[in-house]
Amino acid sequence: MSAGEIDDVPEPSGNRRGFGAGLRRLLSAPKNSPAKTLLVPLLVSLVSAVLVAGAAIALRPQYQANLERNRQENVLAAAGLLEAGQSIETLFEQIEPRVVDLATGDYATEMDPSTVLEAQRVGDPLVSVAVPPELDLAVIKKRSRYAVVYLLYERERLKMIILPVYGYGLWSTMYGYVALAGDANTIVGLRFYQHGETPGLGAEIDNPQWQRLWQGKKIYGDAGEPVIEVVKGQAARSGEAATYQVDGISGATLTGRGVTNLLRYWFGEHGFGPYLKKLRERAEVMQ
């Protein structure tokens, strides 16, 4: 800025003071004066900030209601419970969200599902636990202490358990839900609702035909460890292996491996393993 331009600022006119006079003086100053170069962007930013913040606060409840409905829809879709013509809220009423303490496998009755979901959404460190690298098949580094699971009862008997899972594929973290039957072992449905895998290859994990292959597959082997896997190429058509193998998607071997790994993690000892074990034992007692 040259010295000549600084002289362009008009001298304060008389003894007028206050905000109004200051503003008038600013408005009448030449537009390239140093004062204006600083103050105009500052004032514009202030006004814009108020506008943006106002809109964010005013629209936040609506946005969160959308997120909530979206979550419910994803849960219902994994369980195959979506029905045309029925509102998601009505369908979701039959489902009971519960909080599970993953370390013990017990229900954390003192925790409210919405509190846990909000803490997970904002990444609250109080609920997060580091995943030991040797156990971290899903490459997630840390996970929440608690998980919100969704239960569906039919005549007082547990009919379905819907569990949130996520893990790394080829390019991206894939988020989904797995629905298990009441035996806590047989898959009813699986659906990923968010991922960034290659369209046409890895993104075919969204393909309903591929998702249908999961129905009836078993997660756990005889020794109680997760054996479910996406194989490269065709899964075994008969015998023991046919109960836990799923066809790979051609051209998406690494995404398939990611799916296997995240399921092995989430159904293993560090994931839902302890919780599902307890459910299975309880189911045996009831029979």
Place this chain on the structure above:
Amino acid sequence: MRLQPKTILTDPLINDNPITYQILGLCSALAVTTSMMPALLMSLAVTAVMSIGGAVISAIRHQIPDNVRIVVQLTIIASLVIVADQILKAYAFETSRQLSVFVALIVTNCIVLGRIETFAMKNGVGASFLDGLGNGLGYSLALMSIAAIRELFGSGTLFGVTALPTIADGGWYYPNGLMILPPGVFFIVGLMIWAIRSWRVEQVEQPEFRIRHVHRTEASS
């Protein structure tokens, strides 16, 4: 300078269309036109941002210092874009997920800054509003045409309603995969520009240079 309100509004529709004549904003035209619903929302967002942004910036144009004018313009545009994005997230959640980052990227859309620099900084509030509206509508017209072609031939639907039953759904139409992929847009936009310039010959630009054919005897001298 054309200052008739009517021409300010209607010129950008075909004669001075941002996409097919000014050749601006192609990036978003590639990204959001695989189906018509996202294209429609994107069009509305761009039109709203351009007309309101143009009017606001025109209103304070005598106060904007030359050195920092881009900063001031972008602050205003970016704020409007954030507000537009939030409105879409609140009231058109599903489609806004499909649009993902492209609404936020309106900030960097060349059409917006282009019209504000060349028009709103030099003209009155009303004229700038109309210019933003006209260019927004011109962009919308191009976007909706591209999206209609891509969705119809790429997925056999229009606004998600089946128009050509595809083989996958038991119909007869085999979808053209190229239409869904980004390169397909280059073919469509290229053909659109060709069609418009064959009809409106005045849009054809003069070549910047011509290859001069010289006779063999001239060349050797």
